[in-house]
Amino acid sequence: MSDWSGLEVGYDVPALAGMALGDVQTPALVVDLDALERNLARMRAHAEAAGMRLRAHAKTHKSADIARLQMSKGGACGICCQKVSEAEAMVRAGISDILVTNEVRDPLKIDRLARLAKQARIIVCVDDPENIEPLSQAARRHGVTIEALVEIECGAGRCGIEPGPPAVRLALAVAAAEGLRFAGLQAYHGPAQHIADPVGRAAAIAAAADVTARTVLLLQDAGLDCDIVGGAGTGSFPFEARSGVYNELQCGSYVFMDADYERIRTEGGGRVGGFENALFVVASVMSLPAPGRAICDAGLKALAVDSGLPRVFDREGVRYAGASDEHGVLAIDGGVVAINERIRLVPGHCDPTCNLHDWIVAMRGETVETLWPVTARGKVF
Amino acid sequence: MSDWSGLEVGYDVPALAGMALGDVQTPALVVDLDALERNLARMRAHAEAAGMRLRAHAKTHKSADIARLQMSKGGACGICCQKVSEAEAMVRAGISDILVTNEVRDPLKIDRLARLAKQARIIVCVDDPENIEPLSQAARRHGVTIEALVEIECGAGRCGIEPGPPAVRLALAVAAAEGLRFAGLQAYHGPAQHIADPVGRAAAIAAAADVTARTVLLLQDAGLDCDIVGGAGTGSFPFEARSGVYNELQCGSYVFMDADYERIRTEGGGRVGGFENALFVVASVMSLPAPGRAICDAGLKALAVDSGLPRVFDREGVRYAGASDEHGVLAIDGGVVAINERIRLVPGHCDPTCNLHDWIVAMRGETVETLWPVTARGKVF
Incomplete structure (x- = not known):
């Protein structure tokens, strides 16, 4: 695995090896290794x-x-x-x-x-x-x-x-x-x-x-x-x-x-192949303008929405309700979210979502293990 | 204007200065200067x-x-x-x-x-x-x-x-x-x-x-x-x-x-501000599998479709009818299109479309004048 730690967080990369999720600069494309x-x-x-x-x-x-x-x-x-x-x-x-x-x-x-x-x-x-x-x-x-x-x-x-x-x-x-x-x-x-x-x-x-x-x-x-x-x-x-x-x-x-392939079921009702969610766009809450509404920092430029909006992963009472270019509207049902809280989003469509990001933040549990460049990002010609 | 002519077409860039549109490697983000x-x-x-x-x-x-x-x-x-x-x-x-x-x-x-x-x-x-x-x-x-x-x-x-x-x-x-x-x-x-x-x-x-x-x-x-x-x-x-x-x-x-802003009209029925189309995704026809249907090489990874499908520019009888990851389906009404014909598409939404491309091919008339890097492409964090 490459060591990218000479790079500057923000300008060059969204994270460095060893970081916790709470320090990753969002929105970021995160893989659960x-x-x-x-x-x-x-x-x-x-x-x-x-x-x-x-x-x-x-x-x-x-x-x-x-x-x-x-x-x-x-x-x-x-x-x-x-x-x-x-x-x-x-x-x-x-x-x-x-x-x-x-x-x-x-x-x-x-x-x-x-x-x-x-x-x-x-x-x-x-x-x-x-x-x-x-x-x-x-x-x-x-x-x-x-x-x-x-x-x-x-x-x-x-x-x-x-x-x-x-x-x-x-x-x-x-x-x-x-x-x-x-x-x-x-x-x-x-x-x-x-x-x-x-x-x-x-x-x-x-x-x-x-x-x-x-x-x-x-x-x-x-x-x-x-x-x-x-x-x-x-x-x-x-x-x-x-x-x-x-x-x-x-x-x-x-x-x-x-999120689209999750809807595709086997005859027995299970997920095809038994595959699990390994890819997330991690967003941060950056505004709490009104009760029941929170704004996160992941919109159309961080998430492909051609196959539907992303699904919020493993977080009760929070739904991704709308995307603009650089913002997502979160509908909060009941509980509370905090400013800077990280929200894991399962993209509607993984292929064009990966193509939006220069880096995959590869995490082992709660820690960044390495960064992978999206080698062929934008190579569509 | 910078001179990028040391770069290799394809791997590095979709075009070089001096090229004609027919040689530009597509799909490419093209600006009419x-x-x-x-x-x-x-x-x-x-x-x-x-x-x-x-x-x-x-x-x-x-x-x-x-x-x-x-x-x-x-x-x-x-x-x-x-x-x-x-x-x-x-x-x-x-x-x-x-x-x-x-x-x-x-x-x-x-x-x-x-x-x-x-x-x-x-x-x-x-x-x-x-x-x-x-x-x-x-x-x-x-x-x-x-x-x-x-x-x-x-x-x-x-x-x-x-x-x-x-x-x-x-x-x-x-x-x-x-x-x-x-x-x-x-x-x-x-x-x-x-x-x-x-x-x-x-x-x-x-x-x-x-x-x-x-x-x-x-x-x-x-x-x-x-x-x-x-x-x-x-x-x-x-x-x-x-x-x-x-x-x-x-x-x-x-x-x-x-294409979305084109629908926004003034009280007199004109385009707001009188602005004209200066941005295109140029695609090439790459398959003619059946009468009335042509396949071009620009899909979801070259065009943002959140605000609708692209509009075909200045080409009668051709409509962009559907997008998959790397293909676009063109409905051909009447006339014929040829393999390798370049089709200019007006994106539904310019902001997230630009964010898909590493380079803007800046053309003066029918000739590539220069290449501009999309400086902040992917800089969403």
Whole structure:
């Protein structure tokens, strides 16, 4: 673990190693290391029990330190990134096996991707035959091999080529292109992650697995094996795991959980995967202007609200009721809060919340153990 | 203007000086310099016509380069910041007159604020008598004077002490405290900025101006003059300007405009202040999976959606219909879009959108003129 204690609190960093929570400069992105480590062990056990590889999605945390933990302790074979710049940041931080779970079309971005393949295993998604020649040219120009997954539309309504014969034709073109290697299929169903009803979620993944399985068989008939059949997120992975079709899980949010994923339940009513809250935005109360209302220092610039307001953690009678740019309104029901009291907030959506912060304050119990830079923060291009 | 051309496109920066828009690595935060300069001139003229000072709010852009332009060309007497870390970043970038439009309660933050007052004029808000002694102690410890505005609740429902006698008692306590200087009143009505109906907006500001005027008179009776009576945002400033009560405008969004402020109209139906769109998130089309649907590369991590989805600028038949973390779904009505086509998006809310990006790509017409770092990006603590 790095020692950042030469940095100045406030201007450079929100905390220093050894600090208590009450001294952390807020709002701060705080990780509970014990909970994080338990989540890593849980996901490792799930993947091992299913006999599948885990390729953890780093878009959740954007932290090279957490990516390394996922690979060293958490059973991950590599990581996923969503953007070329995110992959660049991770490669420079020493990660050597990366799937970019996205299409890359801009000529300069394709060149950047090919250069990365000099230093790491790079896999990318394709969903259009027109993408093949530019990727192939860049690979040849830099003397590298870029691996490619054919992304199929499996119900998500975003990117992806039609499964079945169109996907097979695209895969054959990839396999024939110099500098490229056909590595398998990408079949991620994003919206299914957020279907609260487990029956509906199971049905969405069953439909995705069905078109994926048919495409895998057609590929075999065409002489192409899929090293990777990848997909699955934290909300749906038990269904992909039992499908018999997928062999690589791409879960990300499991390391932290968030208020949105808390609503996603198993058939038995429990939390998917048994994961616990490991990520908080810690806010401080900074004004008590009226009875029943307190103002804290965490608003839209510290918390992503696209999936709803944050949930107050482990503090009775306090509710986060509204966000402006730099303030949060707390509704106080009954009890009292004090000026400077720290309030732990479970973000509505962990991925874009992490992307707001430069530092993760990693705490062991009540003490700051270390700081982790959010390595790929803002690397969206 | 700085020359950043030693930086590597992609890993370090989204663009280099001299680039055309088609080569900019997207999503990128782009400023139209001609439009920005016209907005600066418009706001300067508005303030001069009203005979008021302008103290531009830097929380909108978090850029020291734009803050300097506001002070050199835009008629601003200084800037506002919202957080101590934001003020720290601006002081270190050479800005010397800063109002922190917020209460500062944490002991370490108060110490940081006092240290800043060694290098710049620092004004802060107070809304609680208990805040005075800690501020005074810190000012004495560092041998500085901290100026203070008494923030009054003028209808915004956030921070602020009750106007009238409670505010006067607080002001007298500030004036009596060693190391502090009473500088006036803060009376900002945030929600009024977003009342689309000009009549309702005028009524909200009239009510705020009324309680502010009464408090100013009571302060005069108590022997205290207000150097600053501050408030107003881009949506409401014409009303504060004509109130005869306020003397300092704190507008921020006028430099850029956003899709939310576009909905705020004057009595005549025009845009408030006549400001034009100067800020865009430029996205690229990266997948054409189905007729009528295109996928671009700008989602929740490139655009704040708290105030609604972005508006597509100057491109017929294309609508931004949905955002996921790193993708935007474009609904195509009629025409066609091409892979790698650049789409200019007007963000729903400019302040938290700027806070997502490390760099502003400053363009003159179709060419990148320079890059500006988002100096205080992430400085929320």
